[in-house]
Amino acid sequence: MARRNTRREKLITLxxxxxxxxxxxxxxxxxxxxxxxxxxxxxEIFALPPTILPHVFTFEAYxxxxxxxxxxRFFFNSYLVAAVVTILTVIIALLAAYxxxxxxxxxxxxxxxxxxxxxxxxxxTLLIPFFGxxxxxxxxxxxAALVLTYLVFTLPYAVLLLTGxxxxxxxxxxxxxxxxxxxxWTALWRVIVPISVPGIVATSVYTFLLCxxxxxxxxxxxxxxxxxxxxIGIQLLMGQxxxxxxxxxxxxxxxxxxxxxxxxxxxxxxxxxxxxxxxK
Amino acid sequence: xxxxxxxNICKTYGNSFRAIRDLNLEIADGEFLILVGxxxxxxxxxxxxxxxxxxxxxxxxxxxxxxxxxMAPKDRDIAMVFQSYALYPHMTVFENIGFxxxxxxxxxxxxxxxxxxxxxxLQLTELLDSKPANLSGGQRxxxxxxxxMVREPAAFLMDxxxxxxxxxxxxxxxxxxxxxxxxxxxxxxxxxxxxxEAMTMGDRxxxxxxxILQQVDTPKRLYDAPVNAFVAGFIGSPSMNxxxxxxxxxxxxxPGFSLQLPETVLAxxxxxxxxxxxxxxxxxxxxxxxxxxxxxxxxxxxxxxxxVSVEELGSEHVVHLRLDATPVDSGDPxxxxxxGGLSNAVARFEPASAVSADSRIDLAVDCAKLHFFDPGTHxxxx
Ligand SMILES: Nc1ncnc2c1ncn2[C@@H]1O[C@H](COP(=O)(O)OP(=O)(O)O)[C@@H](O)[C@H]1O
Ligand SMILES: [Mg+2]
Numbered sequence: 307m308a309r310r311n312t313r314r315e316k317l318i319t320l321x322x323x324x325x326x327x328x329x330x331x332x333x334x335x336x337x338x339x340x341x342x343x344x345x346x347x348x349x350e351i352f353a354l355p356p357t358i359l360p361h362v363f364t365f366e367a368y369x370x371x372x373x374x375x376x377x378x379r380f381f382f383n384s385y386l387v388a389a390v391v392t393i394l395t396v397i398i399a400l401l402a403a404y405x406x407x408x409x410x411x412x413x414x415x416x417x418x419x420x421x422x423x424x425x426x427x428x429x430x431t432l433l434i435p436f437f438g439x440x441x442x443x444x445x446x447x448x449x450a451a452l453v454l455t456y457l458v459f460t461l462p463y464a465v466l467l468l469t470g471x472x473x474x475x476x477x478x479x480x481x482x483x484x485x486x487x488x489x490x491w492t493a494l495w496r497v498i499v500p501i502s503v504p505g506i507v508a509t510s511v512y513t514f515l516l517c518x519x520x521x522x523x524x525x526x527x528x529x530x531x532x533x534x535x536x537x538i539g540i541q542l543l544m545g546q547x548x549x550x551x552x553x554x555x556x557x558x559x560x561x562x563x564x565x566x567x568x569x570x571x572x573x574x575x576x577x578x579x580x581x582x583x584x585x586k
Numbered sequence: 587x588x589x590x591x592x593x594n595i596c597k598t599y600g601n602s603f604r605a606i607r608d609l610n611l612e613i614a615d616g617e618f619l620i621l622v623g624x625x626x627x628x629x630x631x632x633x634x635x636x637x638x639x640x641x642x643x644x645x646x647x648x649x650x651x652x653x654x655x656x657m658a659p660k661d662r663d664i665a666m667v668f669q670s671y672a673l674y675p676h677m678t679v680f681e682n683i684g685f686x687x688x689x690x691x692x693x694x695x696x697x698x699x700x701x702x703x704x705x706x707x708l709q710l711t712e713l714l715d716s717k718p719a720n721l722s723g724g725q726r727x728x729x730x731x732x733x734x735m736v737r738e739p740a741a742f743l744m745d746x747x748x749x750x751x752x753x754x755x756x757x758x759x760x761x762x763x764x765x766x767x768x769x770x771x772x773x774x775x776x777x778x779x780x781x782x783e784a785m786t787m788g789d790r791x792x793x794x795x796x797x798i799l800q801q802v803d804t805p806k807r808l809y810d811a812p813v814n815a816f817v818a819g820f821i822g823s824p825s826m827n828x829x830x831x832x833x834x835x836x837x838x839x840x841p842g843f844s845l846q847l848p849e850t851v852l853a854x855x856x857x858x859x860x861x862x863x864x865x866x867x868x869x870x871x872x873x874x875x876x877x878x879x880x881x882x883x884x885x886x887x888x889x890x891x892x893x894v895s896v897e898e899l900g901s902e903h904v905v906h907l908r909l910d911a912t913p914v915d916s917g918d919p920x921x922x923x924x925x926g927g928l929s930n931a932v933a934r935f936e937p938a939s940a941v942s943a944d945s946r947i948d949l950a951v952d953c954a955k956l957h958f959f960d961p962g963t964h965x966x967x968x
Contacts, residue, residue: 478672481639486686486733487660500676 344368344555351551367556376531377557380539384561387449387535388517391456395464395513396506398457403468404494408480418469421462429459433526440527451527452535456520460513467512471505472498507572515565536561588650588663588740589615590636590773595645597631597797605631606797609645613741616771618764619802620788622778624820624919628797629777630745636775637666637743650740665734667744671726673718673733679705680714683732704732707766724755731763735770742767742774748783760787781821785809793817795917815964818869818957819916824904824932826869828914830961833858833866842910843889848953857967858958867914867964869957872904875933876950877941883950891949893941894929903935907949917964 343351344367346360353361371377405411406418436455445451475498483493499506521537528534534542540561543554590613597606605628613619621629634640636647638659647655654662673682681688683704684697692700705711708728718726727747734742747763748756764787767774778784784791785805792802793816801813805821812818818826831838836852838845852858858866876883889909897904906929913930915921933949941947958967 476670476672478668478670479674481637481659482666482668482672482674482733483685484639484659485637485664485666486737487689492689497674497676501674 340555340558343552344559346552348550348552367550367552368560370550370553371557371560377539379532380534380536381560383449383533384518384535384537385564387452387456388514390449390453391460391517392510392513394453394457395460396510399461399464399468399509400494400499400502400506402461402465403472404490404498406465406469407472408477408490418466421465424458424462430522432458433522436523437526446527447529447533449533452524455523455527456517460516464509464513467509468502468505471502471508475501511568511572514568518561518565588773589613589617590741590775591646591648592632592636593646595632595635595647596643597628597635597640598643604797606635609799611792611799611802613773613775616773617790618767618774618776618788620776620778620784620791621794622781622784622791622820623794623800625779626919627794629779629794631797632794633666633743633745633775633777636662636741637664638662639666663740664743665737665739665741667730667734667742667747669746669749671718671730671747671750673726673729675718678715678717679710679721679729679732682718682729683710683736685733686737700736701732704735707735708732723751724759727751727759731766740773742772742776744774744776746778747776748778749780763787781823785821791821793820795820811966811968812957813966815867815869815914815959815966816917818959818966819921820918822871824872824934825916825918825921826871826957827875827931828867828869828916828959829909829911829931830914831866831868831911832864833861834863836862838866838868840909840911845887845889845951845953845956847956851954851956855958855968861958861960861967865961866967867959867961869959870931870951871955871957872932872934874952874955875931875935876952877935877939878948878950879940880936880938882936886950886952888948888950891931891947893943893945893947895943896941898937901937903937903939903941905933905935905939905941907931907933909949914959 342358342360345363345365346357347362347364347366350357350361406414436458440446440451440455445454479497479501480490480493483497484490488496519537520535521541524535524538525541528538531542536557540554540557543550543557590611592609592611595606595609596604598604609632611619621632623629631640635642636649638654638657638661642655645655646653649662649664659666674685677685680701684701687697687700701714702711705714708731710725710728710732713721713725713729718729721729727750730747734744744763748759751759760783763776776783776788784793785808788805790802791805791808793800793808795816801808801817803811808817808821812821812826815828819828829840831840833839836847836849838847847858876886878884878886878888892908894906894908896906908929909931911930935941959965960967
């Protein structure tokens with residue numbers, strides 16, 4: 307009996323590993339293909355049969371992007387918009403979350419339901435109304451258009467995330483500050499925020515990624531090449547004169563790099579329990 | 587330094603639950619008052635109202651002669667030690683202790699001088715640069731004390747400050763806090779549900795139950811003259827044994843035994859006469875019950891009892907017994923039911939006692955030490 311069981315278990319384990327490997331291949335191959343293609347010449351990309359490893363390994367595509375001020379501008383725009391939105395989101399959401407977490411006020415439940423309900427609308431349904439608003443305020447084709455619309459999408463989630471995080475921090479800490487002679491404002495900035503770093507990092511990463519990857523609103527609310535962001539820039543490489551596949555891939559790699567770096571830096575904050583030692 | 591006066595303080599949570607009813611307390615300047623009671627009785631609520639962390643529904647509160655009802659915690663000149671310690675986890679011990687001085691805009695040199703002084707008193711000097719996460723439970727407790735002391739407040743408020751420590755450390759810190767308080771002479775209100783802490787630490791003890799103050803007195807008076815059956819049962823460990831009986835012509839009668847009350851007992855408690863011919867509740871502390879085969883027990887009346895179990899502690903034997911009488915519930919929700927209902931009384935015998943489980947013995951009762959309570963109101967009969 308026991309023996310048959312272990313043999314069966316081994317088979318199951320084997321099948322599991324095979325399945326996982328298949329999954330890994332499925333997920334990783336496009337990324338590999340992107341990397342490999344970015345180091346090929348544009349001609350080799352169309353070679354038949356396709357080459358798994360670049361025959362001619364070249365930085366040609368990267369050089370083309372990094373020396374072109376128009377394309378560098380896409381990166382600058384993406385960084386600027388994502389950074390501004392992230393900073394504003396975290397500051398506004400922290401204040402709102404502290405209110406939700408620590409104070410009782412009339413309409414609190416209704417307000418938090420309202421915040422959640424904004425998340426149920428598919429963003430595309432808001433595209434036309436936003437376009438109308440942005441144009442009528444004279445913000446079309448400006449950074450402000452992107453920053454303001456992105457805030458609408460990042461804030462509700464950030465408020466919920468941070469409220470949840472602040473709820474895990476003991477109220478005794480706020481009360482200790484009150485007894486020590488500080489206001490709620492002091493408690494928030496001097497104690498709660500410093501120990502909320504993991505929650506703030508998580509919120510920032512989420513917000514930054516959302517802005518960095520956003521395509522639809524960036525496409526609709528901007529027009530001039532100067533105002534375009536990286537996702538639009540990648541698309542612009544398509545079909546001007548020819549398909550610059552190797553440049554598209556190189557730009558995608560360059561576009562993914564900050565996300566990778568941010569994720570690696572942020573990771574250690576997710577793991578560390580920053581609030582450890584305050585209680586008990 | 588200051589006295590703290592509570593007058594007719596009431597607290598109603600969410601417009602319905604009455605957590606504190608009509609609390610009157612006067613804590614003298616420099617006094618160490620213990621607020622004790624089973625969990626949920628409103629101790630923390632009372633303390634938090636004094637601290638200003640909870641609104642006072644009605645009543646007056648003054649600290650050092652100033653009416654503080656509408657004042658914020660920081661203006662009340664109090665310091666609080668939280669059950670969880672609530673240390674600021676991102677600050678060092680130095681910064682934790684010095685935080686209130688920093689908020690008050692004190693200069694770094696002044697802060698350093700004061701924090702160093704307190705660290706020396708509390709033996710924290712070596713740890714000033716550590717973060718709370720790297721401290722042991724006892725050290726964190728001391729940092730919490732330091733944070734309170736640095737403010738030189740009119741009153742210390744402490745909410746079960748030792749409940750997160752292990753038993754041994756608790757005994758040690760109990761003594762440290764008590765001696766520190768005597769040394770500083772600062773009015774202190776100390777909340778606990780541990781009646782041993784209550785009996786050993788404070789000048790006076792206030793016993794609460796269900797949001798109502800039962801008795802405020804010195805530990806000795808509480809023990810010797812509890813005002814009602816609840817206080818009698820709550821104070822003392824093991825608890826006082828409480829039974830129902832009929833009283834007729836100075837004799838307590840239960841289904842299984844009778845005890846003749848000595849003349850002195852009747853003379854000392856004139857009110858007992860009114861209960862003659864009716865029901866009464868009587869109580870006997872475990873140390874007022876004796877092994878009748880030993881010298882200490884010979885002179886007392888005896889009642890038959892069944893030994894359920896014996897705990898030999900070395901210094902004494904805690905003997906769980908079954909008597910043929912109806913036990914009375916003191917109303918302490920924390921009271922452990924005696925061995926799942928097998929026994930209904932506890933006695934503390936000298937270690938020389940040879941009684942063993944499952945035997946029948948004659949239990950000697952020191953009738954001069956009995957307590958008496960009204961069967962309806964549970965108030966003490968004096
Ligand atoms: N914020 C609150 N809202 C409603 N009820 C509360 C609140 N805080 C405490 N209570 C209730 O008040 C009673 C007393 O609580 P508490 O003062 O914490 O008791 P203790 O400290 O003696 O254990 C309890 O029954 C508790 O459930
Ligand atoms: Mg409590």
